[in-house]
Amino acid sequence: MEPDHLLTSIRVVCMNHPRVSALDHVLHLVDDLLFPSARLTLPRCVLFDSPRLFLRVLSALDNDANRCKFEKQQQMRLAMQAAAQRGQLWTVQLLYQRHPAALTGATAQAAGASGHLPMIQWVHEIKRCLMNVDYYAAVYKTFEASASRGDLRTVQWLMHAALTQ
Incomplete structure (x- = not known):
């Protein structure tokens, strides 16, 4: 799997599965990786x-x-x-x-x-x-x-x- 597709898959999983969403710190780390808003x-x-x-x-x-x-x-x-x-x-x-x-x-x-x-x-x-x-x-x-x-x-x-x- 290409890196772009992998990151997109991670983002979809994090947004759609409540159990993953409960891990707030993981979401922030993944979000920082996917969207470098800084x-x-x-x-x-x-x-x-x-x-x-x-x-x-x-x-x-x-x-x-x-x-x-x-x-x-x-x-x-x-x-x-x-x-x-x-x-x-x-x-x-x-x-x-x-x-x-x-x-x-x-x-x-x-x-x-x-x-x-x-x-x-x-x-x-x-x-x-x-x-x-x-x-x-x-x-x-x-x-x-x-x-x-x-x-x-x-x-x-x-x-x-x-x-x-």
Whole structure:
């Protein structure tokens, strides 16, 4: 049996047989062997655009006793900024639910630079003050990104939002 098939077989057995699942330390050792999440950071996972991988690494980060609270928060902030740049609204919303303080002005600017309208609207709705912290930079980047792509819908929304403030 090839090593990949052997590891897959071990994983299936560990997940499907309750007696093996009871041996928690064995499961952790096998899981570390099969999924080396320590080498993956949360911001790096955003680049893969894989919800399954992201959730797995997020769970590993939450359960990591070797990292302090501030290191975990920093990873969430950086992941939120990376997700905002890429227009991954579901990722930003998930991280916001877990750690609302991770939604910063840098994330608002990244959302604006992405030109992704649902992301911009969500940030504007959740924390309107972030767009006002560095208002000119955030709105200018958003406007510039949207206009350069010819995204009329986003430009119109920005104009409407600016007039109603």
